[in-house]
Amino acid sequence: MVVKSKGIVLGYLKYGDNSIIVRIFTEEYGYGSYIVNSIRSQKSKKSIGYFQPFSILDLVMYVKETRDLQRISEFKNNYPLHHLHTDSSKSAVTLFLTEVFSKLLQSEQSPNPQLFSFTEESIKKFDYLEEGVANFHLQFLLKVGPYLGYAVDEIEHLFSSTEQTTPSSEEFHRMESLMKEDYGTKIEMNRNSRNAILDAILNYYQHHAHIPKPKSLEILRSILN
Known part of the structure; x- marks a missing residue:
C-alpha cells in the first residue's frame, strides 16, 4: 500500500552498500524504522542530508503490515531548517x-x-x-x-x-x-x-x-x- 505522511527524522544507520535505515516519527503511523534505498549511491539524485536529525519531511512510503521494515520511496522537505544543523x-x-x-x-x-x-x-x-x-x-x-x-x-x-x-x-x-x-x-x-x-x-x-x-x-x- 502506498501512503503519504509527514515525518520527523530522528536518526539513521547505514544499510548495505548504499542504503540507510531511518528512524522516523510519522504523523500517520507513529514511530518506526524505514529503509531508503540507494541514497548513498553516487548516482542518487538526492542527498542524504535530507535525513539530518529533526528534519521535517513529506514522505511517500510503501507500507505492508506483514513487514517489519517499511520503505520510503519519495521524500522532500516540508519545512526548511536554517539554523538547527549549522549552529x-x-x-x-x-x-x-x-x-x-x-x-x-x-x-x-x-x-x-x-x-x-x-x-x-x-x-x-x-x-x-x-x-x-x-x-x-x-x-x-x-x-x-x-x-x-x-x-x-x-x-x-x-x-x-x-x-x-x-x-x-x-x-x-x-x-x-x-x-x-x-x-x-x-x-x-x-x-x-x-x-x-x-x-x-x-x-x-x-x-x-x-x-x-x-x-x-x-x-x-x-x-x-
Missing part, C-alpha cells in the same frame, strides 16, 4: 534530544497527532530561537511528558517517585519556570544548576520509561558548558 550548540541539543526522544517513542507505534504537532512546532521554534538555546532540551523534556503519558503535574513528582534529593528552592523555581514558560524565555542558571536539573529529568524518565543513559550526554555538556 554547534543547536546541533548538540538536537543530537541529544533525538537520541532520548527515540527511546521514549519506542511504545508509540500508532498515531499520536497531539505529540506530533507539539514536536513539530517545538522544532520550528528552536530553529529560530536566539535566547534560551542552552535551556531548550530541559524545557522540551519537561513539556513533552504529558503527550507520552509521563506528565509532571508538579515538580515534586520528578523527585518523589525516584527517591532523588529534593532540589533547593532556587532550582525548584527554575524547574517550574522551565516547564511553564515559553521557549526562549530568559531563565538564568549556571552550569551546575543546568546539569542538576537535566539529571533529575533523565532519572525520572529512566525510572518510568526505562530508557538508558544517553550516549550523547557528555557531548552535549561539553559543548553547552
